[in-house]
Amino acid sequence: MGVQKGRRRIMVAVAALLALGAGAAVGYRVLAPAEVVTPAQAALPPLVTPPTGVVGRLPAAPLIVDGRLRVYAAQRQLYADRPADSRHRVTPFWSYRRWPAQLDGVLVTGSTVVSRWSDGKVVALDGRTGKVAWRADGPAPGEVSAARRTGAAVVWDPRGIFVAPGPDERMTLVVSGGGELRGYALADGRELWRATGGADCRTDLGTSAAGQVLSVDACAGPASVEFRDAATGVVTGRWRPPGAGPELSVTPLGCLTPRSQCRGLRTSDGRGWLVGPGGPPLAAPALDADDIILSGEFAIGVTGGVLNGREARTGRERWRRGDLGEVRVIAVEPGRVHVLTPERDLITLDPRTGAQRSRFPLTVGEDGLGWVPGLAYAVDGYVAVERIRERARPEDDDQGWFLNSEPVVLAVT
Structure with a gap:
């Protein structure tokens, strides 16, 4: 009897050890640091010149790569869709994921997408394929701020x-x-x-x-x-x-x-x-006011309800537009200044002359005008803007902060 009890105890101990080992193996596979690269499996879309106007609305803030792709950020993932002028977000073209590190900042230069992570790792991707170009160790960013669901702070305002x-x-x-x-x-x-x-x-x-x-x-x-x-x-x-x-x-x-x-x-x-x-x-006294922006060599701002452009170096006024009303400058890029009217018209001007390049309502469907612009982004004629509820407060959750589930409007100017 004593021998049988001893054998039974040994068998129970062995089974427990095997179960513990299996659990540890599963836990390691789930929780261990990991990198998952899912590169593009198809050719790049052709480069096109989309018509001027609103493209559509998106749930996340995009970065435009080569005028062909859009890149987005999630907490632990970078991914792209195509084409750049798609009306809605579509199935990922490529994806890059790391665990357990969190994505801290992204920038695009040329066709390279550079990402910085909470553990200090810096990873550069070929934006056209999603393949890793290189990895490097870097200084850790410290505490990673929680980004709202659009990810705009990570891709449009990286630190x-x-x-x-x-x-x-x-x-x-x-x-x-x-x-x-x-x-x-x-x-x-x-x-x-x-x-x-x-x-x-x-x-x-x-x-x-x-x-x-x-x-x-x-x-x-x-x-x-x-x-x-x-x-x-x-x-x-x-x-x-x-x-x-x-x-x-x-x-x-x-x-x-x-x-x-x-x-x-x-x-x-x-x-x-x-x-x-x-x-x-x-x-450059022309840049002294907080609401003046610098576009190339020109200081652009609103004075007395009139939008004007001055030479930043000399302060000499080069142009003024008193016909636009109380506009707000939301984004600039080389050769373009993008302003928004109270009626939510998006107007694009030449910063050197003030000449209008395009104007259209920055509205989608029946979303209405009950929003104010949040973070904005402009490159290669594309403009993307977060839409924030008019009465939203910083302490509101994302549902109370954003206009709807697709708060980012994308347009071509």
């Missing part, structure tokens, strides 16, 4: 990830986090340089069109704007605005993509400045 032109038109990717800066060759992901020691005393702003990394640095003295060569990481100069107080904050202006290849700055005292390839920034 800590910038690009800058370098010698021979080679692009440099700059990644910032935890007081550390790193530069990578965009073509292959090679780390070119790194700078540390700024966790509590340096704020990295972005890059300039002249190939500089811009930071506000207070590590070795009064807060100053620090200029660093994006290709080498070498600090080339420091600048402090005349009469600046002890606290200095700076907002980049006239950027080609969010905080990348910027042409100007606005300091915390409300003054505007132009950033060039050499020497200190130049004062």
Whole structure:
């Protein structure tokens, strides 16, 4: 009897160990770090010129790649659909997923889609196929902010990830986090340089069109704007605005993509400045007001209910449009300024002359006009805008914040 009981106990223990091992194996397969790449299985759609007007509405914020594809962000995934002018979101053309890291920021330069993740990993994808071009370790971004369901903050307003032109038109990717800066060759992901020691005393702003990394640095003295060569990481100069107080904050202006290849700055005292390839920034009083935007060499804004364009360097007025009413500038891109009227007409103007390029209602079906613009995006004539409920409050959940389940309207100007 004792022998049988002993055997029974051994068999129960073995079964328990086997069950525990199987559970651990399943748990590891489910929870272990993983990367899933699902590349495109079909050819790219042809490049077309869609007609001017509203394309349709989408549940997520798109990035346009090569005028052919749309790229979206989810919490742990990047994916694309096609064509760029599809009325609705359709079956993914390619997909890239990581686990358990969360997606922190995305930018598109040319046909390369660069993604930054909560664990610091930087992954570049070929936007035309979804295949991984390269991977690199980078500084972790810290706490990843919760994005609303459109993902617009991740793709239209990414933080800590910038690009800058370098010698021979080679692009440099700059990644910032935890007081550390790193530069990578965009073509292959090679780390070119790194700078540390700024966790509590340096704020990295972005890059300039002249190939500089811009930071506000207070590590070795009064807060100053620090200029660093994006290709080498070498600090080339420091600048402090005349009469600046002890606290200095700076907002980049006239950027080609969010905080990348910027042409100007606005300091915390409300003054505007132009950033060039050499020497200190130049004062640009035409940029002093908070609601003035920089489009190329022109300062665009509304004064006394009149939209006008001025030379940013001299302040000389080049054009004015008093016939548009109380418009609001929602997005700019090279050669285009996009403004929205109270009647939700989208008007696109030439920033150099004020001439109208297109005008049409930015409305879809019976959605109505009970919305205000949220984040917006413009590239290659495409414009996408989040639609927020007129009475929405920041503390509202997504259902109370967005106009409907497809709050992003996409248009061609």
